[in-house]
Amino acid sequence: MTRETPVPLRFGDEELESVLVARRDSARRPGVIIFPTVMGVSELELGVARQLVHLGYTGFVADLFGKSFRGSSRDVMFNELNRLRSDRARLRDRLLVIVESVRKLAPIEADRIVAIGYCFGGGCALDLARSGADIAGVASFHGLLDPPGLEPRPIKAKVLAFHGWDDPLAPPEAVVALGHELTAAGADWQLHAFGNVAHGFTNPGASGALPGVVYNALAAERSWTALINFLEELLG
Amino acid sequence: MTRETPVPLRFGDEELESVLVARRDSARRPGVIIFPTVMGVSELELGVARQLVHLGYTGFVADLFGKSFRGSSRDVMFNELNRLRSDRARLRDRLLVIVESVRKLAPIEADRIVAIGYCFGGGCALDLARSGADIAGVASFHGLLDPPGLEPRPIKAKVLAFHGWDDPLAPPEAVVALGHELTAAGADWQLHAFGNVAHGFTNPGASGALPGVVYNALAAERSWTALINFLEELLG
Numbered sequence: 001m002t003r004e005t006p007v008p009l010r011f012g013d014e015e016l017e018s019v020l021v022a023r024r025d026s027a028r029r030p031g032v033i034i035f036p037t038v039m040g041v042s043e044l045e046l047g048v049a050r051q052l053v054h055l056g057y058t059g060f061v062a063d064l065f066g067k068s069f070r071g072s073s074r075d076v077m078f079n080e081l082n083r084l085r086s087d088r089a090r091l092r093d094r095l096l097v098i099v100e101s102v103r104k105l106a107p108i109e110a111d112r113i114v115a116i117g118y119c120f121g122g123g124c125a126l127d128l129a130r131s132g133a134d135i136a137g138v139a140s141f142h143g144l145l146d147p148p149g150l151e152p153r154p155i156k157a158k159v160l161a162f163h164g165w166d167d168p169l170a171p172p173e174a175v176v177a178l179g180h181e182l183t184a185a186g187a188d189w190q191l192h193a194f195g196n197v198a199h200g201f202t203n204p205g206a207s208g209a210l211p212g213v214v215y216n217a218l219a220a221e222r223s224w225t226a227l228i229n230f231l232e233e234l235l236g
Numbered sequence: 237m238t239r240e241t242p243v244p245l246r247f248g249d250e251e252l253e254s255v256l257v258a259r260r261d262s263a264r265r266p267g268v269i270i271f272p273t274v275m276g277v278s279e280l281e282l283g284v285a286r287q288l289v290h291l292g293y294t295g296f297v298a299d300l301f302g303k304s305f306r307g308s309s310r311d312v313m314f315n316e317l318n319r320l321r322s323d324r325a326r327l328r329d330r331l332l333v334i335v336e337s338v339r340k341l342a343p344i345e346a347d348r349i350v351a352i353g354y355c356f357g358g359g360c361a362l363d364l365a366r367s368g369a370d371i372a373g374v375a376s377f378h379g380l381l382d383p384p385g386l387e388p389r390p391i392k393a394k395v396l397a398f399h400g401w402d403d404p405l406a407p408p409e410a411v412v413a414l415g416h417e418l419t420a421a422g423a424d425w426q427l428h429a430f431g432n433v434a435h436g437f438t439n440p441g442a443s444g445a446l447p448g449v450v451y452n453a454l455a456a457e458r459s460w461t462a463l464i465n466f467l468e469e470l471l472g
Contacts, residue, residue, distance in 0.1 A: 165415050177410045179401050189431035
């Protein structure tokens with residue numbers, strides 16, 4: 001069965017506390033970093049990590065907001081989201097520091113890492129690819145697609161974006177812009193668009209919380225199956 | 237092993253000759269209709285059908301152009317393509333007649349049919365969905381996306397389109413238009429877009445034949461894997 005270990009990390013004067021989800025043995029396995037939604041580290045991401053461990057990977061649920069925000073209210077977290085996204089260069093540094101710390105963890109193969117993320121975290125996964133990070137790939141689930149407005153860098157990670165076509169946070173124009181951006185950066189990219197699907201489609205608790213945010217079991221299942229195929233292609 | 241049987245069909249004064257690809261036993265299995273590229277029934281589609289038979293389906297490579305055009309030159313076939321596409325209502329009738337004939341074939345379960353297609357045939361698969369045909373689903377590989385200009389009908393078939401983002405025959409605006417069209421028709425639809433991928437990406441013989449038509453082994457493999465998942469979801 002899995003063991004779950006808090007992993008502290010300082011970023012500037014902030015104390016982050018991520019969670020390593022791994023098997024109990026000491027073997028190195030390919031690692032999957034999970035960037036959470038605006039709500040931060042939660043059972044949602046830990047559940048994903050546990051499933052990935054059963055599939056043979058080591059999971060790492062990354063804390064982006066800081067340990068003190070764990071379990072905070074939606075209002076507080078949206079403020080923090082705005083804080084982090086108001087300086088995309090610093091957000092990029094935060095993501096890169098996390099990736100480098102993950103490479104050093106015992107149950108993870110340093111050169112076989114994929115990052116995935118949900119909503120805000122999906123945008124972080126894309127920003128990580130945009131940073132030129134030397135990882136195998138990133139996958140975004142209903143992520144924010146808007147470009148960071150930084151000097152473009154060649155993208156090394158393979159990119160897969162799962163997207164609800166009716167997502168009010170990323171209309172078709174944003175999808176088209178993302179395609180141009182990723183192509184210009186030389187990325188191997190894919191986008192899986194789901195018709196009649198809104199924002200937050202993987203989250204069973206999403207519906208009703210905010211307008212345009214609706215759980216969709218079929219899109220959740222389809223994107224999960226496609227993620228597994230993507231991980232198999234990248235990590236074997 | 238598979239057996240391959242010519243299946244004649246009259247459409248108006250035209251003689252079509254499709255190919256049924258099935259196991260040697262007499263069991264009924266879910267059927268997959270394959271609409272060929274502009275070149276008509278060829279080893280490409282027969283190869284796909286054989287692979288599908290190994291996966292537990294019965295394949296049917298549909299002749300849309302007529303028996304006499306088998307093996308004709310590119311120029312002749314493009315003329316025929318223009319003829320068929322110049323009257324999309326009649327093309328729709330042609331597709332529907334084929335589907336109804338397939339339902340009656342012994343090794344096919346009449347209520348478990350999916351249609352797929354390549355290039356011109358991909359557009360035919362989409363047109364079949366647009367017709368309101370009562371089949372489980374359609375999948376288009378680098379299909380022509382332009383709408384038929386007919387009175388819209390509610391779409392029953394689940395739709396999956398595999399699309400090269402650099403396909404000169406279907407630029408991003410056409411993708412966005414397709415999304416609007418399929419959503420308005422109430423379809424369960426998905427689109428898998430592949431960055432840096434052109435038209436004809438599944439066809440190993442495509443490169444160099446025409447500008448903007450390039451084989452892409454990775455996109456071919458990814459779309460094939462996704463097709464298998466789609467068939468499993470729809471046909472079990």
